Structure formats: structure tokens, C-alpha cells
Amino acid sequence: MMTRSGKDQQAIIEQIRIQLPAIVKSCLAEINSANASESADLKATLSDIKLSLDSMKKELIKVQESQEFIAAKFDDFEKQLENNTATIKKNEEIIETQKEQIQLLRGRTEEMDRQARLDLLEFHGIPVSSTEDTGSLVMDVIAKITSLDDSNCISFSHRKFKSSDPKAKPPPIIVKFTSRKIRNNIYEARSKLRPAENSPQAHTDTPKVFIVENLTEKNRNLLFEARDLKKELGYAYLWTNNGKVLIRKNQNSAALQINSMEDLNKMNEKSSH
CATH class of the missing domain: 3.30.70.1820 (L1 transposable element, RRM domain)
Structure with missing residues (x-):
């Protein structure tokens, strides 16, 4: 014969058996609800990451395009620099030729002036x-x-x-x-x-x-400069003949014709060695 205490325990067990499915179902529902919320947050996060990646991709494309543009400009600049260098060299050659022509003309003009x-x-x-x-x-x-x-x-x-x-x-x-x-x-x-x-x-x-x-102005200036050099270097004779400046160290030396300041500088340099 079952005691009262035993009956109460049996009743409690039966009650738990009856309520357990509902409890389990409720727990599962809560778990599913939590998972659904976390999934939505995860999707939102992934969506933000995707947007960031897309933005970064666009920026990278712009950077790449900018680099390509700069590279193209640099190539153009290099070509222009080469062209300018070639032009400068050509102009320098022209200027040098013109300088030689001017020098030749000056020499001819000086000679014509001397003869006149x-x-x-x-x-x-x-x-x-x-x-x-x-x-x-x-x-x-x-x-x-x-x-x-x-x-x-x-x-x-x-x-x-x-x-x-x-x-x-x-x-x-x-x-x-x-x-x-x-x-x-x-x-x-x-x-x-x-x-x-x-x-x-x-x-x-x-x-x-x-x-x-x-004398021409050029030879007049040369004569003036040669007078000082004559004293410094101990030359005995300095004179002009046919409009040209001549200098001689002594009676036994040959006469030197002075045509330019460069000639005087060479004489000075030679005496210092």
C-alpha cells in the first residue's frame, strides 16, 4: 500500500512529465529567437563590411587610374624633355656658330678700320x-x-x-x-x-x-695695357707699326705682335712659370 508521501512524489513526476514538452518547446523557441537576432546582426555587419570593401575597391580603382594618368604624363614629360634637350643642343650649336661668325665679322671690321x-x-x-x-x-x-x-x-x-x-x-x-x-x-x-x-x-x-x-679703339686699348705689362715683365721695346701693336724683350729677341688681351695674358702667364 503506497504512502501519502509516495503519492505526492508520483504526482509531481507526472506533472513534470506533462509540462516538460512545453518547457522544452519554449526553450527552443527562445534559442531560435536569439539565433535569429544574432543572424540579423551578423548580416548587417557583413553588409557594412561589403559596403566598406566596395568603397575601398572604388578608391583603389581611382588610385590605379591616377597612377596610370601620372605614368602617362611622366612619359609625355620625358618625351618633351628629350625634345627640349635636343632643341637646346641645336640652339647652342647655332649660337656657337653665330658667335664664330660674329667674331669673324668683328675681325674683318677691325682689319678694315685699321687699314682705313x-x-x-x-x-x-x-x-x-x-x-x-x-x-x-x-x-x-x-x-x-x-x-x-x-x-x-x-x-x-x-x-x-x-x-x-x-x-x-x-x-x-x-x-x-x-x-x-x-x-x-x-x-x-x-x-x-x-x-x-x-x-x-x-x-x-x-x-x-x-x-x-x-689706332683703332681695340689696338689703342691693347697698347695702353701693354705699357703696364712691358714694365712688369722688363720688356725693352713697345711700339706700333701699320696700326699694329708690337713688343720685343731685347735687341736679340723677335718682335711679338699683340692682337688681343689673350696674347697679353699668355705673356704674363709664361713669365710667371
Whole structure:
């Protein structure tokens, strides 16, 4: 015979048996609900990741396109640089050729200018007067050193410039002669105008008359520079002949013609070694 306590336990077990399916079903429902929520969140997350990846892909495409654009531009730049380099080189060659042509033209012009002055001489130290006749003044000088007495040997004459300073040296008289032979004879006789060392004229302040060639501006500058170099290097002679500048170390050495500043620089460099 079953006791009361045993009956109660049996009743409880039966009740649990009856309610267990419902409890299990409820639990499964809750689990499925939770899984569904997590799945939705996961889908949302995956969707966001996909959108981010798509955006990154688009950015990468843009970067790639930009790199391709830059590469194409760089290629164009390289080609343009090559073309510009070739053009610059060609222009440099043209400029160099033009420089040579200009130098050649300058040389020809200088030579023409020199030859045009071969009939001219400059007479320095002749005092200025208000009513002077430069031709007569020159002929007075010529008569002292040559047998010439005919003023018709002068084509024209004039003062080179005039100074307003009364203490300034008298400006030279430029003379063109009708004959180069006459001009050369007068130039060769110019040393006769130099007073002797023991003469009274050698020790006075009176302007000394002397004759020089009418040089081109280039050769005039060369002569000026050569005077300083002559003293520095101890050369004995410096003179001009036919409008050219010449220098000589001593009586036994050969005369050197100075055509440019480069010639003077070479002489200076040679003496320093």
C-alpha cells in the first residue's frame, strides 16, 4: 500500500512529465529567437563590411587610374624633355656658330678700320690758338724732320677734340695724307722730334711734340695695357707699326705682335712659370 508521501512524489513526476514538452518547446523557441537576432546582426555587419570593401575597391580603382594618368604624363614629360634637350643642343650649336661668325665679322671690321687709318697720323703737343690753321701747324712740325714743304701732301687735318680746361694738354691733330708713302716717311722720322737728353728742351715743362699712329679703339686699348705689362715683365721695346701693336724683350729677341688681351695674358702667364 503506497504512502501519502509516495503519492505526492508520483504526482509531481507526472506533472513534470506533462509540462516538460512545453518547457522544452519554449526553450527552443527562445534559442531560435536569439539565433535569429544574432543572424540579423551578423548580416548587417557583413553588409557594412561589403559596403566598406566596395568603397575601398572604388578608391583603389581611382588610385590605379591616377597612377596610370601620372605614368602617362611622366612619359609625355620625358618625351618633351628629350625634345627640349635636343632643341637646346641645336640652339647652342647655332649660337656657337653665330658667335664664330660674329667674331669673324668683328675681325674683318677691325682689319678694315685699321687699314682705313693707315694714311693717318696724330700730332700731339702742338699748342692751341684761337685762329689756328692745323694744316700749317702740322707742316711746321714736318719741316723740322723731313725735307717736305708742300702742304698739298695733306688731305685734311683737324683737332681730335677740344677741352675747356686751359691747363689741359693740347688735343692732338689728326692728319690724313694724300700718299701712304709720305705718311710712312714722316712716321719713320718722328724720332727726330725727341730732344737730346742733355738739351734744355729735355728738362722743361713745355709740351713736347710727338707723332703716333691713329689706332683703332681695340689696338689703342691693347697698347695702353701693354705699357703696364712691358714694365712688369722688363720688356725693352713697345711700339706700333701699320696700326699694329708690337713688343720685343731685347735687341736679340723677335718682335711679338699683340692682337688681343689673350696674347697679353699668355705673356704674363709664361713669365710667371
